[in-house]
Amino acid sequence: GTASGITSTVKEVLTLTPEAADTLVFSPVAQSVASDACSGAITVTRRDAFGNPVTTGALAVTLTHTATGGTFGFHALANCSDVASPNVSIAASASTAPFYAKGTKAEAVDVDGTATGITATVKEVLTIDPGAAFQLVFTTLARSITSGGCSAVLTAQRQDANGNPVTSEGLITVAIGDTGTSDLTFSTNSNCIAGTVTQVDILAGASSADF
Numbered sequence: 753g754t755a756s757g758i759t760s761t762v763k764e765v766l767t768l769t770p771e772a773a774d775t776l777v778f779s780p781v782a783q784s785v786a787s788d789a790c791s792g793a794i795t796v797t798r799r800d801a802f803g804n805p806v807t808t809g810a811l812a813v814t815l816t817h818t819a820t821g822g823t824f825g826f827h828a829l830a831n832c833s834d835v836a837s838p839n840v841s842i843a844a845s846a847s848t849a850p851f852y853a854k855g856t857k858a859e860a861v862d863v864d865g866t867a868t869g870i871t872a873t874v875k876e877v878l879t880i881d882p883g884a885a886f887q888l889v890f891t892t893l894a895r896s897i898t899s900g901g902c903s904a905v906l907t908a909q910r911q912d913a914n915g916n917p918v919t920s921e922g923l924i925t926v927a928i929g930d931t932g933t934s935d936l937t938f939s940t941n942s943n944c945i946a947g948t949v950t951q952v953d954i955l956a957g958a959s960s961a962d963f
Contacts, residue, residue: 770799770800770802770804770805770806770807770808771800771801771802771804771806772800772806772808772869773798773799773800773806773808773811773869773870774799774800774801774869774870774871774872775798775799775800775801775803775870775871775872775873775874776796776797776798776799776813776864776865776867776870776872776873776874777796777797777798777799777873777874778794778795778796778797778863778864778865778873778874778875778876779794779795779797779876780792780794780876781874781876781877782876782877782878782879783876783878783879784878784879784880784881785853785854785878785879785880785881786880786881786882786883787822787855787856787857787858787880787881787882787883787912787913787914787916788854788855788856788883788913788914789854789883790827790830790831790832790852790853790854791852791853791854791878792852793830793850793851793852794850794851794852794853794863794876794878795848795849795850796813796815796840796842796848796849796851796865797847797848798811798842798847798848798867798870799847805847805848806847807844807845807846807847808844809844810841810842810843810844811841811842811867811868812839812840812841812867812868813839813840813841813842813849813865813866813867814838814839814865814866814867815838815839815840815851815863815864815865816838816863816864816865816866817853817861817862817863817864818861818862818864819855819857819859819861820857820859821857821859822855822856822857822914822915823855823856824853824854824855824856824857824861825837825853825854825855826838826840826851826852826853827851827852827853827854828840828851828852829852830852832852832853832854836854840865853878855878855880856880856914856916857880857914857916858880858881858882858912858914858916858917859879859880860877860878860879860880861877861878861879861880862875862876862877862878863875863876863877863878864876881920882911882912882916882917882918882919882920883912883913883914883916883918884912884918884921885910885911885912885918885921885924886911886912886913887910887911887912887913888908888909888910888911888926889908889909889910889911889915890906890907890908890909891907891908891909891960892904892905892906892907902939902942902943902944903944905942905962905963906962906963907960907961907962908926908928908952908954908960908961908963909954909959909960910924910954910959910960911959917959917960918959919957919958919959921956922956923953923954923955923956924953924954925951925952925953925954926951926952926953926954926961927950927951928949928950928951928952928963929950938950938963939963940952940962940963949963
């Protein structure tokens with residue numbers, strides 16, 4: 753401080769230390785990764801109630817996720833070549849720990865976690881995008897029709913190697929036919945009155961075509 757007539761001071765250093773950790777923060781807040789690919793690094797940070805990083809003692813964190821299908825796991829290695837495990841440890845004297853994730857179903861997955869003494873978390877949203885188109889699948893059930901009748905709709909869908917519909921690619925033309933001897937014909941009209949077709953287009957930005 754200062755005062756009239758004072759020409760020097762002996763200051764005090766006040767060191768503020770973090771309180772006990774009560775929050776886990778996962779960062780970045782969001783990232784995207786292709787199906788069956790390893791994510792970028794996800795960092796979990798322990799903080800006190802005021803947002804200060806906490807470095808006291810080691811902390812074992814159990815990772816959780818909201819993936820609804822396919823396979824999904826957490827990994828310690830950046831290429832996800834290790835065995836998946838939900839456990840990560842923040843070392844003593846550290847406030848953070850990195851890990852990685854890999855999943856096969858295209859969806860948005862919440863990445864979260866629990867630990868002793870933790871009462872709040874800030875999750876990350878990991879968006880898993882479809883990979884490149886790999887296979888053509890008929891997604892409708894088997895159809896039965898009477899001779900001369902028109903079937904219910906049939907749907908052809910392009911999917912990646914993990915069965916995710918692919919919409920990110922351009923137009924493709926699908927040749928359609930049959931392996932029987934019943935002289936089947938195909939139409940894009942629901943009553944089969946329109947002229948016959950031998951191919952249908954899956955448009956850019958779409959995953960499927962009906963006929």
